[in-house]
Structures are given as C-alpha cells and as structure tokens.
Amino acid sequence: MIKKVLIANRGEIAARIIRTCKKLDIKTVAVFSEADQKAPYVAMADESFLLGPPRVNESYLNVDKILSIAKECEADAIHPGYGFLSESGRFAERCEAEGIILIGPKSEVMDMMGSKIAARKAMKKANIPIVPGTDDAVASTEAAIEIANEIGYPVMLKASAGGGGIGMQVVSSDEELIKAFESNKKRAQTFFGDGSMFLEKKIDDARHIEIQLLADHHGNVIHLFERECSIQRRNQKVIEEAPSPFISEATRNKMGEAAVDAAKALGYTNAGTIEFLVDEQENFYFLEMNTRIQVEHPVTEEITGLDIVQLQLQIANGDRLELNQEDVNIDGHAIEVRVYAEDPKTFFPSPGHITTFDIPNADYIRLETAVSDNYDVTPFYDPMISKIIVTGKNRIDAISNLKRTLVQCKVEGIKTNIPMLIKVVDHENFKSGNTTTAFVQEHYLPELHTN
Known part of the structure; x- marks a missing residue:
C-alpha cells in the first residue's frame, strides 16, 4: 500500500x-x-x-x-x-x-499524448473522429500557406507540445499566417523545447467538451461523464460545468464510449481526460488528451459523489476499480469558476499583496484556494489563486447560487477577474447555455468597449 x-x-x-x-x-x-x-x-x-x-x-x-x-x-x-x-x-x-x-499513466503513453501530432495519429488509428488537419509537423511558412489553402481558412495554428493556449492562434488569411507562424513556433520552442507546429480546420461555433476517464491496471475503464469548458479567455478555460447544457443524452453516451475506446486502445491507466470540439450538430472531434488530473475535476466530483484523487491513489496502488459504468450517475449540477489575480479588462496578471480574502461559506459552495488574508501573490507562477465550485439541484439553481456567491466575494489588495465572472454568469447567453469557445470575444469584450 x-x-x-x-x-x-x-x-x-x-x-x-x-x-x-x-x-x-x-x-x-x-x-x-x-x-x-x-x-x-x-x-x-x-x-x-x-x-x-x-x-x-x-x-x-x-x-x-x-x-x-x-x-x-x-x-x-x-x-x-x-x-x-x-x-x-x-x-x-x-x-x-x-x-x-x-x-499517472506510463511514460510511453504520456509521451505519445504529450505530442498533439502523435495524439492525432493515435486517435485516428483508434477510429476516434479528429478535426481535419495535418498529420505531421509543418516544416515552413510556405508549406503552412499551401496546406491552409487546401483546408480552407480560417484555420487553427497550433504547437504540438505543451498547452495553456501557448503557440495557438486562429488565422484567416495568408497574410495572418505569415505573421503568426514563426512567432508561434519560436514561442513554443521557448516554453516547451519543441517548436513543431501543425494546422487544423477551425470549427465554427464550437464547444469545448471533455470526458473524464478512470482506468486501472486490470483492463477496467470507465468515464465519469462530461464537462463543458467553452468559456475561455486566451484559449484558457475560465468557467467549467457538469453536465453540459448542450449535448443530448445520445451524444453524451457516444462521447463517453469513444473516450473509453480510445483509453483502451492506448493501454491507458489512472485518471485522464479526452477533450473534444463539438459543433452545432453535435458532431464531436478529438482535440487532445490530458494525462493528468484536470484543474476542473471538482465539478465532476460534485455531480458523481466520487473523489478522483482517492481513485488515482488506489489505481496507482494496483487496486481494481470497484465501479462499473452503470454505478456512476449524475446528481444535480456543478459550476466552477477560476479566480485569477489579473485585470478583468486586459487579462494581464496582477500580482501583489492580498489584504483581504473573504469568500462566502455555504453548503453549496466548495472552495479550493492557494491564498489567504495577508498573502503575497508573486509574478512567478500562473495567476490562478482559487477555484470556487457551486452546486445546485439543476443548472438554474447552480447559476443562482454562483451569482449570489460571486457578488459576496471580497478580495482586496489586488485586481481579480471576479467582475468578469459576474458579467459572464449574468449574461443571457450563458444562462441559456449558449456558450461556445467564442463567448468572451463575442459577448464580454465588446461590452467592455461600449461601457
């Protein structure tokens, strides 16, 4: 043990x-x-x-x-x-x-999924739908232009390694691609030690929906349903919820089954997440696999009643999963917001001294935090300082609880994105579940410029 x-x-x-x-x-x-x-x-x-x-x-x-x-x-x-x-x-x-x-998983599986190009190839081999794009690294700007014209603009230029939106950019013309290719290549090389770039067709009005997986060392693989992660800024998630307000029960089952099939094909073990882009017709396409626990794992825990970290430890210890797929059920709704030490208008980091950190306490609130009163937020790390997770008997109830929580938060001494979170949660498109990956660009940022 x-x-x-x-x-x-x-x-x-x-x-x-x-x-x-x-x-x-x-x-x-x-x-x-x-x-x-x-x-x-x-x-x-x-x-x-x-x-x-x-x-x-x-x-x-x-x-x-x-x-x-x-x-x-x-x-x-x-x-x-x-x-x-x-x-x-x-x-x-x-x-x-x-x-x-x-x-976590074995090193060879981690290596394969750590390269988005290798991951695309592995998913294609496992018959998991992938976004149309390149199967190999693009060698030059000239080659990228030729491929982009074959795929059709707009396209996503992406770094093969890393994550967090680094080395990723939407381009809509040859001119934009010429400007973006070398700069993103250099940025990826600097951050990840790998400047390999590839192209994918941009899926319009896409949603970012992911499936949480658990797999033991005895061949048992289950999924814990999906998380909706479409509210993003700078290609990084800000609000996540479970279950998704968009997909049907039939699509939920298909995505879960596809994710389980992919994990089995890889010989995957421990906790992992397969991320998909989902279009308006609920067609889903493999985006990437995260071979670790996710920032947003608490929303899955809240609707299933499971402790994913505990299950990770038990799997690593060699224990069998005691859960079958039919044992896992959805109960209620959960939403997580990431609280960042950043300017809510520019999204620039805002390190400094927190004089007051006061988050409401209620039975529907779960707080995961890295800070407290009289705490110094340094410029050395990611500016996320806390996660606030709220639950409700349904999505309407959860949104009401979240709004109530956010307006009562009191964080002083630094700027945070709480004002942004309140605006997003209060938006009619969010309330109705109409949340694509373009939400911040289409609804939040334009509102800043008109006020």
Missing part, C-alpha cells in the same frame, strides 16, 4: 491532494520554492522541503532535486498534480527508473 506521497506541485492542487491523503491516512510531503515558503499547503503537509529559488526551472521543474527529496524522505509515490511535470514523459521515466510510483 502507498504509505507516503510527495506532491510535486504547489498552491490549491497541492492542498487538494494533501486533503485526500490525510483522509486515507497516507503521509504527505510538500515541496516549495522560496516564493512559496508561507503558502498554506506547505503547513498542511506532514513534511516539507525547500526546492530552490522561485523560477520554475530551479524549483518545480527541477527533476533531480524532486527525486532526491523523494528518496531522502522515503516517499514511495509522487503525485504531480497538473502543470509543471504532470505530463512529462521524461519525469515519468525517471520515476520508473528510481522505483517510485508516479500517480
């Missing part, structure tokens, strides 16, 4: 993992940078170790240091959370070589 887990992450996800480990009587080890010494999660763990300076390459991406600490404190498993090393095949390989359990 896993007895001690090192959490190779920080902030709210580290606190979230520690909470479940305590419930299972598993000892926890926190690691932290110099910038995070006073972070709440550090005090929550049974043991804590300094990684190094604030910059990620000297702390949360320092594989040698993390593994050295794991061996020093005799941790038998590492949970990577999301971001940082969570989808690094190289890190997974090092863990395997050191005899440390990485709570």
Whole structure:
C-alpha cells in the first residue's frame, strides 16, 4: 500500500491532494520554492522541503532535486498534480527508473499524448473522429500557406507540445499566417523545447467538451461523464460545468464510449481526460488528451459523489476499480469558476499583496484556494489563486447560487477577474447555455468597449 506521497506541485492542487491523503491516512510531503515558503499547503503537509529559488526551472521543474527529496524522505509515490511535470514523459521515466510510483499513466503513453501530432495519429488509428488537419509537423511558412489553402481558412495554428493556449492562434488569411507562424513556433520552442507546429480546420461555433476517464491496471475503464469548458479567455478555460447544457443524452453516451475506446486502445491507466470540439450538430472531434488530473475535476466530483484523487491513489496502488459504468450517475449540477489575480479588462496578471480574502461559506459552495488574508501573490507562477465550485439541484439553481456567491466575494489588495465572472454568469447567453469557445470575444469584450 502507498504509505507516503510527495506532491510535486504547489498552491490549491497541492492542498487538494494533501486533503485526500490525510483522509486515507497516507503521509504527505510538500515541496516549495522560496516564493512559496508561507503558502498554506506547505503547513498542511506532514513534511516539507525547500526546492530552490522561485523560477520554475530551479524549483518545480527541477527533476533531480524532486527525486532526491523523494528518496531522502522515503516517499514511495509522487503525485504531480497538473502543470509543471504532470505530463512529462521524461519525469515519468525517471520515476520508473528510481522505483517510485508516479500517480499517472506510463511514460510511453504520456509521451505519445504529450505530442498533439502523435495524439492525432493515435486517435485516428483508434477510429476516434479528429478535426481535419495535418498529420505531421509543418516544416515552413510556405508549406503552412499551401496546406491552409487546401483546408480552407480560417484555420487553427497550433504547437504540438505543451498547452495553456501557448503557440495557438486562429488565422484567416495568408497574410495572418505569415505573421503568426514563426512567432508561434519560436514561442513554443521557448516554453516547451519543441517548436513543431501543425494546422487544423477551425470549427465554427464550437464547444469545448471533455470526458473524464478512470482506468486501472486490470483492463477496467470507465468515464465519469462530461464537462463543458467553452468559456475561455486566451484559449484558457475560465468557467467549467457538469453536465453540459448542450449535448443530448445520445451524444453524451457516444462521447463517453469513444473516450473509453480510445483509453483502451492506448493501454491507458489512472485518471485522464479526452477533450473534444463539438459543433452545432453535435458532431464531436478529438482535440487532445490530458494525462493528468484536470484543474476542473471538482465539478465532476460534485455531480458523481466520487473523489478522483482517492481513485488515482488506489489505481496507482494496483487496486481494481470497484465501479462499473452503470454505478456512476449524475446528481444535480456543478459550476466552477477560476479566480485569477489579473485585470478583468486586459487579462494581464496582477500580482501583489492580498489584504483581504473573504469568500462566502455555504453548503453549496466548495472552495479550493492557494491564498489567504495577508498573502503575497508573486509574478512567478500562473495567476490562478482559487477555484470556487457551486452546486445546485439543476443548472438554474447552480447559476443562482454562483451569482449570489460571486457578488459576496471580497478580495482586496489586488485586481481579480471576479467582475468578469459576474458579467459572464449574468449574461443571457450563458444562462441559456449558449456558450461556445467564442463567448468572451463575442459577448464580454465588446461590452467592455461600449461601457
């Protein structure tokens, strides 16, 4: 049985993992940078170790240091959370070589899904629908222009590696593609060490809907239904909910079955998510697979009553899934909003000193947070400081609870995106479930310029 887990992450996800480990009587080890010494999660763990300076390459991406600490404190498993090393095949390989359990899939599967080009090929082989586009990296701007004209504008220019919207851009003409190709290629190379680019046809009025998967080491794979993740800014999610207000029960079943088939074809294990683009006719196309726990996993937990981190730990321990597909049911509705330390008009990060952090408390509110009163938000990491998850007996009830919660939030000392979240939640298109990936560009940003 896993007895001690090192959490190779920080902030709210580290606190979230520690909470479940305590419930299972598993000892926890926190690691932290110099910038995070006073972070709440550090005090929550049974043991804590300094990684190094604030910059990620000297702390949360320092594989040698993390593994050295794991061996020093005799941790038998590492949970990577999301971001940082969570989808690094190289890190997974090092863990395997050191005899440390990485709570995630095998390194070869992680490597394959970490390359969007390789993932597209794997899904195509497994007969999962993919967006029309290139099967290999595009070598040059000239080649990209030729392919874009064959596919037809607009197209999505994408980096094969990484995520978070980095290296991704919609282009609508040869001129835009000429400007975008080399700059995005260089950005991807800088952030991910891989400048490979590819093209996909842009799906108009698309929705971003993903399926949560669980797979054990005994061939059992189930899905925990879908999450609607279409409200995004800079190609990064801001609001997620479950279930989706858009898809039919028939499409829900088809998407779930397709995701399970894909996981089986890959020999996937542990928790993972397959993301799809869904058009107006409910045709769905593979977008990417995240080989880790997702930021938005709490909405799935709230409608199913399951603890995904607990299931991750049990699967990593070699246990069989005790759930069959028919055992998993949807109960109510859940919505998550990501609270960012950022200007709600420009989306630029807004680090600084939080003087007051006051989020309402109610039985329909779940708070996952990385901060507290008198806490310094540094410029070194992603500006997300909290997630607020609300539930309701149905979507109308959940939206009402969310609006009530957001207007009562009091965060002082820094700017946050809470004003933006209130405007989005109060918009008629959101209330009616008419939420495509273009929502922010079509409804929120134009409203800023007219007020």
